[in-house]
Amino acid sequence: MSQRANAQIVIGAPNLGFSQACASASFNTYNTTFVFSPESVLNASNQFSIEMSDADGDFSNSTIIHTTAAGSVTTSPATLSFSLPETTAGENYRIRIKSSAPVATSSRSVPFAAYFKIQDSPFTINNLVSTGAYCAGGSYLLSIDNPGNENNDSPLLYPSLTFKWYKETGPTTFVFVADGPTLTVDSEGTYFVRTNYGSCTSDSFSNRVTISEAISGEANATIVSSLGNPYCPGEGFTNLSTISGISYQWYKNGNIIADATSQMYQTNESGTFSVQVNLGDCSASGSIDLISELFDSSINVPEFNEMSSEDSLMVTITTTAVNPDFAWYLNDSLIPSATGASFEATNFGDYKVVITQSTGCTTSIAYLFSIEEALDLFPEVENIPNLISPNGDSINDTWIIPTIYVSGTDTEVIIMSNQGKVVLRTNDYQNNWPENDLKLTSINQVYYYIITTSDNETKKGSITVVK
Structure with a gap:
């Protein structure tokens, strides 16, 4: 037992299975191989750990990036896999291997570049405007656009990232200008910025902006x-x-x-x-x-329509939409059989048609229209009524008389107030009196009528108007 407690193990420097580690959300697995001796001194509870330095190779504030299960590694050489933390960014990282039982630490690995590309897509600067200008003796400020949106994953949303600005020197060449999220430009040229992923290649770069000096005008x-x-x-x-x-x-x-x-x-x-x-x-x-890609369209009926129960209304849409789809609705319910540009409406109610351009720019336009039952202005009635109630409920609102006295029969219709003032005189009565507000009070008003036919037959009587 005494010999077991004082047993020691020697762990060789880890061998890297890579020259640089350029991790991302889609790839972040790396391997290292190491040897240790003797195998016999490992305790059953032993765990091997991979310790990673800071970006300068210093282990003072190191990070454990992988730990094996107790007793899972018992033979040498051993290969372990690990992943980089999302904050990794530098050119001189190192790793070393540690054991827990017995306690031992390997020497450091060779230095390697390592970056976690937390943002790895193109982004915009200068609001995607490709030019900028400054007055003579002045400057122009270029900045990374923030916040991002569905078209711009701004790297400023990731606080751990740093940036490098470049100026083009040729069609495929450029020189480093400065670090930071902004750049003050006081010389003409074309500029862009990259997220600083060191020697790792990346798609995290901006659009180009050409800056010019406005000397005059x-x-x-x-x-x-x-x-x-x-x-x-x-x-x-x-x-x-x-x-x-x-x-x-x-x-x-x-x-x-x-x-x-x-x-x-x-x-x-x-x-x-x-x-x-x-x-x-x-x-x-x-x-x-x-230029807007919104299409033009029109409908051949007005917003409000009337028809009798025996009739129908043919509605047609004219449109410049590319490959249009048509959806027709009655009282907010889809009419499954109506899919064309024309529809024959036979029911009363509130209609809607939605035209959608299904190719290219997908956009829609809707038209609303209603169909109500047409009021029969000349219904068949037997007697001349002596009572009406013009209150807007569409029931007995106007004075409806037999068709033998209405428009087309050359019958003269005269209506007078109770003071003898003529309020209506016509030979073309449309069953539409009163057309105007009679300013009714709580007391019923009485009017008098005289109907004279073309053969001088006369009908007289009174009309009581109730509120």
């Missing part, structure tokens, strides 16, 4: 549409962005847009948009002919 203020041009309004508003300046004023079709005084202007319309940018001692201007 106006510089070019490029305008970029976030949804492209033409743009699809089905995706929402597009953001128009221009170069950075001190102040801005936007215009549409030559007319000033009130309160549009920011570097970005949001719109869902088509037209020629322009901007004036104050750069300080000079200015810049630019324009864009913005």
Whole structure:
């Protein structure tokens, strides 16, 4: 037992199965092999651990990146797998192996570059505007766009990342300029920035921006549409962005847009948009002919329609949509059989038709219309009524008389107030009296009528109007 307690083990320096470790969310597994001796002194509870230094090879604040299960490794040589922490970023990492029973530590591995590429996709700077300008003696500030969105995974969302700016020296060559999330430019050229993943290759880089000096007059203020041009309004508003300046004023079709005084202007319309940018001692201007891919369409019926129960209404849509789909609804319920540009409506109710462009820019337009039962203005009645109630409930609202006295029979109809004032005289009665508000009170009003036919037959009587 005494010999077992004082037993020692020697662990060789770990051998790396790689020259550099460029990890990402899709790949983060690396191997190392080491030898140890003698095997016989390992306790059944022994665990081997992989310890990783900081980016400078210092183990003062090391990290354990893998630990084996107790007693799982008993023979030499041994190979272990490990993964890099997401904060890994540097050119001189080292690892070493430690055992727990007996306690021992290997010498350090050779140095290696290691980075976890937590953001590994292209991103934007300068709001994706490809140009910038500064006045003579001034400068232009380039910055990484933040926050990100579905089209821009901004690396500024990951606090552990650092950045390097470059200036192009040729079609495929460039030189390092500075570190940091922003760059102050005071010389003309084309610039871009990369996330600092050292010697590891990466797709985390920005668009190029060409900066020029405005010596006199106006510089070019490029305008970029976030949804492209033409743009699809089905995706929402597009953001128009221009170069950075001190102040801005936007215009549409030559007319000033009130309160549009920011570097970005949001719109869902088509037209020629322009901007004036104050750069300080000079200015810049630019324009864009913005085109919407929204299609044109029309419907051949008005919003409100009437028909009798025996009739139908043919509704037709005309549209420039590419490969359009049509969906027809009655009282918010889909009509499964109605899938074409025309529909014959036979029922009363509230209708809706939705036209969707299914190719290219996917967007929709909806039309609403209703169909009500037409009021029969000349129903067959036997007697001349002496009571009406014009209260808007569509029941007995007007004075309806037999058809032998209405329009087309050359019958004269006279209606007088109880004071003898003629309120209606016509030879073409439409069953529509009273057409105007009679200013009824709580007391019923009485009117008198005289009906004279073409053969001078006369009918007289009273009409009581109740509230």
